Amino acid sequence: MKHIFKRSHNQNNRMEQFALLGPVEAGPLSHTFSAAQAKSDAILARLTKPHYVSVIEVGCAVGTLSALLQARCDRFLGIDLSSTAIERAKTRLAHCNNVGLRQVSVPHRWPRRQADLIVLSETLHHLSAKALRDLARCINSSLIPGSEIVVLVRPGNTDTRLSGAQAAQIFIHALAALRTLQIYQHLQAPGYVHYTLLCPVVGK
Structure with missing residues (x-):
């Protein structure tokens, strides 16, 4: 079943529309893989396109998901x-000619590039509410019509100031105040809260 929630924002003389569409059914995961592999499989299974021009993965760690993306x-x-983590990722992905890896702190040093896919996997709960809103502004500057953002957080206690669910909501609402989004929350993501955020193409 799919339900729709819409909220309008009037900010800086602009009318922004926030659309929440979800939950959306997704296919089952194989439980024979490790937790990291299962998480990677969940993300890949729910991507909306077979191929992307430019991908940014925030919190790439040792490159398990990076190798697939x-x-x-x-x-x-x-x-x-x-x-x-970056050094281990470099070793894992040394054979890939299309890969760049950087040790940076976000949102303070957000890369200046456009992307049609940005992945935020288990990273948002490490940031403060202000940093999450700053990150939303940074990511907004990289998005193009048709871009996709994946947000994956763990529910429950994370021993941080904000839980994963709280951090996700702050980030999503901050980004939705800057542009129109279609937001899908996926079911059957064991151990995670999984969102797909889509930037609609004008006229479609």
Whole structure:
């Protein structure tokens, strides 16, 4: 079953529309993989396109998901705060000519590039409410019509100031105040709260 919730925002003399569409049914996951592989499979299974021009993965860690995402795009950028994780990701992805990896802190050093897919997997709960709103502005600057944002967070206690669910809601509402979004929350994502955010193409 799919339900629709719409909210209008009047900000800076602009009328912004926030559309929440969900939940959306998704296929079952195989439980024979590791937790990391199962998470990667969940994300890949729910992408809306077979191929992307430019992908940014925030919190790429050691590159488990990165290795799969880069195979579906022309240009991939993985960013993470951990230098150790980035070095391991570089080793894993050394054979990939379309991959860039950077140790950066977001939103303070957001990359200046456009992307038609941005993946935020288990990263938002590490940020403050202000940083989440700043990140929304940074990501908005990278989006183009037809872009897609994946948000994956763990429910429950994360031992951080904000839970994953709280952080996701702050980020999503901040981004929705800047542009029209179609937002899908997926069912059957064991252990995660999984959203797909779509930037509609004008006229479609």
